[in-house]
Amino acid sequence: MILVVLALFLAGCQSPSPAGTDLAPGMLPTVASVVQVPTEEPTLPVVVPTWTPVSEETVVQTGLDLGGTPTPGTPTATPLPIPENTATPTQTPTPTLTPEPTQTSAWDWEFDTENLRPWPTYRLDEPLPVLAYPRPPNDNGWGMHWMPTVSQEVWAVDRFVAEAERMNIKWVVFLNESGDLHSNEYLVEKLVAANIMPVMRVYRDSVLLYDGDVGRLVQHYRPRGVYYYQLYNEPNVNIENNQGFANPNHYAQNWAIEARKVVANGGLPGIGALSPGGEYNHLEFTERMLRAIIFNGDEDLLNRTWISLHNYHGVRAKDDLGGFLMFREYNRIVRSEIGRSLPIIGTEGGSYSENPDHVIDLVRYQYGYMKQAQENEPYYFAITWWLIANKAGGGFDSTWEWQALFQPGYTHPVVTEYFYKNGE
Numbered sequence: 001m002i003l004v005v006l007a008l009f010l011a012g013c014q015s016p017s018p019a020g021t022d023l024a025p026g027m028l029p030t031v032a033s034v035v036q037v038p039t040e041e042p043t044l045p046v047v048v049p050t051w052t053p054v055s056e057e058t059v060v061q062t063g064l065d066l067g068g069t070p071t072p073g074t075p076t077a078t079p080l081p082i083p084e085n086t087a088t089p090t091q092t093p094t095p096t097l098t099p100e101p102t103q104t105s106a107w108d109w110e111f112d113t114e115n116l117r118p119w120p121t122y123r124l125d126e127p128l129p130v131l132a133y134p135r136p137p138n139d140n141g142w143g144m145h146w147m148p149t150v151s152q153e154v155w156a157v158d159r160f161v162a163e164a165e166r167m168n169i170k171w172v173v174f175l176n177e178s179g180d181l182h183s184n185e186y187l188v189e190k191l192v193a194a195n196i197m198p199v200m201r202v203y204r205d206s207v208l209l210y211d212g213d214v215g216r217l218v219q220h221y222r223p224r225g226v227y228y229y230q231l232y233n234e235p236n237v238n239i240e241n242n243q244g245f246a247n248p249n250h251y252a253q254n255w256a257i258e259a260r261k262v263v264a265n266g267g268l269p270g271i272g273a274l275s276p277g278g279e280y281n282h283l284e285f286t287e288r289m290l291r292a293i294i295f296n297g298d299e300d301l302l303n304r305t306w307i308s309l310h311n312y313h314g315v316r317a318k319d320d321l322g323g324f325l326m327f328r329e330y331n332r333i334v335r336s337e338i339g340r341s342l343p344i345i346g347t348e349g350g351s352y353s354e355n356p357d358h359v360i361d362l363v364r365y366q367y368g369y370m371k372q373a374q375e376n377e378p379y380y381f382a383i384t385w386w387l388i389a390n391k392a393g394g395g396f397d398s399t400w401e402w403q404a405l406f407q408p409g410y411t412h413p414v415v416t417e418y419f420y421k422n423g424e
Contacts, residue, residue, distance in 0.1 A: 110340050111129070111130060112131070119134060124263065124304070125300060125303065127340060128303055134227045135197065135381065136170045136197040138195065139381075140370060141373060141381060141382045142169050142171065142383070143172065143347075144167070145172075145173045145385065145386045146174035147160075147175075147388065147389055147390060147394075147395050148390060149175065149393075151180075151183035152393055154186060156393040157186055159393070160393055160406070164191075166420060167415065168422045170197060172191055172196050172198055173199040173201055173347045175203045176217070177203055177212060178202050178210035178211060178212030179212020180217075181217060198226050199228040202214060202230065202232075202258075205240070207232055207241050207242065207250060207251050208242050209257060209258065214261045216265075219265045222267055228306065229269055230273070231258050231262070231271070232272035234273060235248075235274070235285070236275055236285040237279065237280075245279075246285065248292055249288070249292045252289045252292035255272070259301045260301060262304075270306050271286075271305060273308035274310065287337060290337040290338065294337070294338070302342065306342055306345055307342050308347045309326065309346045310346070310347065312351075313351045313362060313366060315362070318362070318365050324351075324369070327346070331344065331377070331379055341379040344380050345381045345382050345384070346380075348384060348386040349385060350386050352403060356413040359413075364423070366383055385405070387405075389406040389407075391408055392408050393406070
């Protein structure tokens, strides 16, 4: 009997090896990021969640050490590199991209614009249509990851929110400790005032239950304009897992416990972005994780869920589905598992090259594509560059400095030649 149990355990632990393990120096990181942002709650009656509160027994993890809360200012974990399929930028012309398959009646229901209601008025047992999810005013799908720290000084917030406005950024992803209710209040206030949608990544360095009260965190920040909460980060990377290896079943269980707190307090839980370079293939992990959520009886949470995406592009060909267009692969998997689309928000991404002209060309393609995405792939909400600043905003970990658009005494040409010109 012991041998049978051991064999089943080992079989469940196996994961496919990532493609492209021979990596050149300087490869990319994989870790790091309403309609209108309302100024007041909708006038239609808001349905108050009636779910049974999470019990003490539900959240106990027998045999697991919950660990300690990271100290303020803790940087994100050192990432694995993301494999690229091309060593040098391709010089092929921009391809003519094929839109999503012909729309079906199900698709029409999901993206129906005539019968949309304010999103809080949808019942908790009612799937929220993609187009009902909150979006910033004059949304263009342009996002930026803030900084690799969980808080910043007032001067840094003032400077870089102003830069984000000038760059015409409409989505900003930022890090926040699960038990910290105040460090990012000023940042959120400035972002919302600038008509920028804040997306909070609730920081945790493993796939354990959060040390802080996530429900209280959402209850505090939801009225301030934070609707989107990314739970965990890159759970298919071994170093992001307390048990030492990636496990979609373990992630599905703990994600659901925390996601239920988010939804019960009026927020929208995000499935933590998968690493395209992780030890467990990110697409297979997503598929198995969704199946586990459904099997565990937590499918109702998907009525308010969104997908967090790390679609780093590198210098691949522009039509490579392993790069910027990765959102199509995730949408395919989501639709096959739950029968409809979920919003996909890029919370990290980028195309890094020593040649700034290559970066400008690829950013022009990716950010310029968002107008087409709003028409043909409306489930893809935003692309997000990792990251706007590091040391220039008070960061202390030099690991991320070469990816920051703003550095002490230096501004990347893509800022001045593309973003400042609003994409021209």
